[in-house]
Amino acid sequence: MDVLPAEGLLAASWLLIALPLAGAAVLLLGGRRTDRWGHLLGTATVVAAFLLALLCTFQLAGLDERSVDVDLFTFISTGELDVRAGLLYDPLSAVFVLLITGVGSLIHIYSIGYMAHDPARRRFFAYLNLFVAAMLLLVLGNSFVALYVGWEGVGLASYLLIAFWYTRPAAATAAKKAFIMNRVGDVGLALAIFLMFAQLGTTSFEGVFGTVGTLAGGTITALGLLLLLGACGKSGQFPLQAWLPDAMEGPTPVSALIHAATMVTAGVYLIARSAPIYDLTETARTVVMAVGALTLLIGAIAGCAYDDIKKVLAYSTVSQIGYMFLAVGLGPVGYVAGLAHLLAHGFFKAGLFLGAGSVMHAMNDQVDMRRFGGLWRKLPVTFGTFGLGYLALIGFPFLSGYFTKDAIIEATFDRDDWLGWTFGGIAVLAAGLTAFYMTRLMLMTFFGRARWEDGVHPHESPSVMTVPMVVLAVGSVFSGALLVSIFPLSDWLEPVFGEPEEAAHVIAPATIGIALTVIMLLGVLAAWLFVGRREVPVTAPVRVSPVTRAARNALYADTVNESLFMRPGQWLTRALVWVDNRGVDGAVNGLAATLGGSSSRLGRAQTGFVRTYALGMLGGAVLVAGALLAVTAG
């Protein structure tokens, strides 16, 4: 991969990061003075970044090598470590930049309406801008260190935004949980970077990928697994998936932007970007696939049982990112499929979350689907856009999910070994489950009898909210066909992942397409049988099968985390506190008490009687004289 120095507009691509960052700085430092126009500035910076990204990408498309390095300044220079801050504008980062700024712009616009009545709207836009800046740095950085800075930046923004309504204990707890679980993954990424520097002496993408082949196989596998740990933390993959559903405590636009479309896909970006490392280690790739397959199943099962509309969508996100991990774990044949699904997912999941936000907006922030029902008549635009997103997600023929998910499942079966058949089978099963839980969500929310709480009068959202939803719905419908057939992503990404090889299909694509459609229809039918044709009770049934109970508890992920890590951690803390109080403090206090006690006991010798002192002096003198005599005589 040849990299050209940046010229023209691309040389100014640092503005992409600087614009939202400046927006965040103005809004945070300007304080209340910016309250009146803060949301407009926040939106304007991101829209400007989107337009700039479009122009940059057009210029990039016209270049021969389609890969541009923007050298900025020396970031760290100490001893052998010399990190240059720079940006790498290549087809992969261009795709992400367009997704982040494009979907980001729509969600900023939507937030103007959604957060209109929130007194802290300016702070919200400041954090959103901060997030966009950090996320752009993550995908544009030309070294793992720059990526790490962005990585931590989005973690911070995610924490701040989950805890946006920090007076609610649930939101504060969810933010802490997200932050701590992300930290576990970040340790993996940090260790991977340390390992690169120790073994290769460089952290830039160019340097690492150029020399990684010289390392021992075990070291490369370790690198791959550590990077995977980082990716799992950020993307909510097994075993670090439990934070993502809780993160829905944040405002809904945050769930749409950060916890569906962009930040949680950073793990997929990391693995796709590190393709030259994963190409050399079959073991790490297999682990990536296994993690993806396991997570997509866990997410799909948990999604079937929740009644909270946002949590169902969150588990759906976990599951869909599992598909992307499965795809990128396949190696060269899967990267493009995974990224196509990522982009399509960015559209329809952001649209679904915005739709859920619109429903909540109409229902006084109610999230329990058992209190919805019959909303299609009251919220026609939301219903239409949500419905298109729903069809795209379950893989309805010729909508985006159909193309991108099919490609992943096809590529999985094409491995033609027991791993391929197992993981492919899981993916097909989960596709059916996806259809089931999404249909259940649709039926409970938009159809059936109205089960609204008293005093709720649903109303359609203002157009500032519905227009972004419509745009995203259009994207959900067409992005799949666009990315797979009309304007193939594989051609665009060819400079990064190489020429797409002609796959030898084990099962004919048409067969898979038909089979998946049948399975999808079975899922929809099952949902109609279980949910649609009978009355939905307003409170969740208590007497349920163990399977349902396990699914309601997200397969006991929280229980496992609590009993394996949280409780032992608390015990350890308590033991340490005890050792500190009794051991360390005890030794210090005991020494002081001993000294004090013995000195006061010695003080008793000071009786105040002159004659006692006189006797002491006499005795002393006699002793001295005796000693002198003994010495001289001896």
Add this chain to the structure above:
Amino acid sequence: MTLTYYLVLAAILFTIGAVGVLVRRNAIVVFMCVELMLNSVNLTLVTFARATGTIDGQIMAFFVMVVAAAEVVVGLAIIMSIYRTRRSASVDDANLLKY
């Protein structure tokens, strides 16, 4: 000339003085016993000066006398002030300075 008589006398005087300091309570008597001990030492100094034919001991004895005179002045003043506040000249009554 034999030193023994002088030294034995000085030892007897010193012992009387020391025992007096330890067993008597009256501050004046204790004071006189201290003087007795000082003078027994003076006697020893003068005896040895005579025996060796030097005057170092005698000079030392003069110094002791001067110090003793000064000590008497300060000591009697202290005893007077104690007597004024406590209506007693017993050394055991002046026992405030303790633990």
